[in-house]
Amino acid sequence: MTTYFTTYHKESNWPPMKKPINSLHDQENVHYPNSLDLNYKQVELDLMGALKRRESAKDMQIGESMDRLKLGTLLKWSIGDMDGKRMFPSAGHLYTITCLVVVKQLNGVKPGIYEYTPATHSLGWLCAYQEIDNAFVQDGIDFNVCLVLGTDFKNVSKHYGERGYRFSLLEAGHMMQNVQLVAASINVRVTPIGGFKDKIANEFIPLMDFKTIYLVPVGE
Numbered sequence: 001m002t003t004y005f006t007t008y009h010k011e012s013n014w015p016p017m018k019k020p021i022n023s024l025h026d027q028e029n030v031h032y033p034n035s036l037d038l039n040y041k042q043v044e045l046d047l048m049g050a051l052k053r054r055e056s057a058k059d060m061q062i063g064e065s066m067d068r069l070k071l072g073t074l075l076k077w078s079i080g081d082m083d084g085k086r087m088f089p090s091a092g093h094l095y096t097i098t099c100l101v102v103v104k105q106l107n108g109v110k111p112g113i114y115e116y117t118p119a120t121h122s123l124g125w126l127c128a129y130q131e132i133d134n135a136f137v138q139d140g141i142d143f144n145v146c147l148v149l150g151t152d153f154k155n156v157s158k159h160y161g162e163r164g165y166r167f168s169l170l171e172a173g174h175m176m177q178n179v180q181l182v183a184a185s186i187n188v189r190v191t192p193i194g195g196f197k198d199k200i201a202n203e204f205i206p207l208m209d210f211k212t213i214y215l216v217p218v219g220e
């Protein structure tokens, strides 16, 4: 039986239709007029401790203690940049996955939708807060912020053709794993939501052709 995924898997076999170009994603050059610098602190828990404590929360609430420092620490050590090196691998060093941050309730930060820029460890303002809870298919999840990992698949496909789609999903998975481990280390709760309503999850994002891969509510 031929299915879409067997056809897709065959069409995306190596070698890709285009040769990779070894360059960083354009995001490095995006400058927001309204951006918010984040800070961060060291994470004390060791890797084994974080692995043991890692979990996907099935119920979650808005936490009182979530603030800019906690968010900054979570982002820095999971998907951030240190001296030009990211915390996760990326095919061809392209880093095509964007992390948007939907702030619902966070001490010291105006509710809204922001784009995280690892190089400057800052949040760039995109637009006012919008209710993304409607994209969830499950109950019991409320959050302070919701990370949205996604991409315009054309960015990676420019370099890797159809195989770029596979690479995007793999890269988002690496980022998600880090988010869970760091969250476990700083006592915040997260869940990787892959089961969401695509139309809703994509239409509230004010970026052209952005497609959501993961919704990641962060709370307590």
Ligand SMILES: Cc1cc2nc3c(=O)[nH]c(=O)nc-3n(C[C@H](O)[C@H](O)[C@H](O)COP(=O)(O)O)c2cc1C
Pocket: 054, 055, 056, 057, 058, 138, 191, 192, 193, 194, 195, 196
């Ligand atoms: C690709 C992927 C998609 C997932 N989607 C959801 C989801 O939509 N909702 C949810 O509650 N959990 C989701 N999860 C989390 C799993 O339910 C969870 O990893 C599993 O129950 C094992 O629990 P643990 O991560 O706490 O060990 C997803 C996990 C992965 C890897």
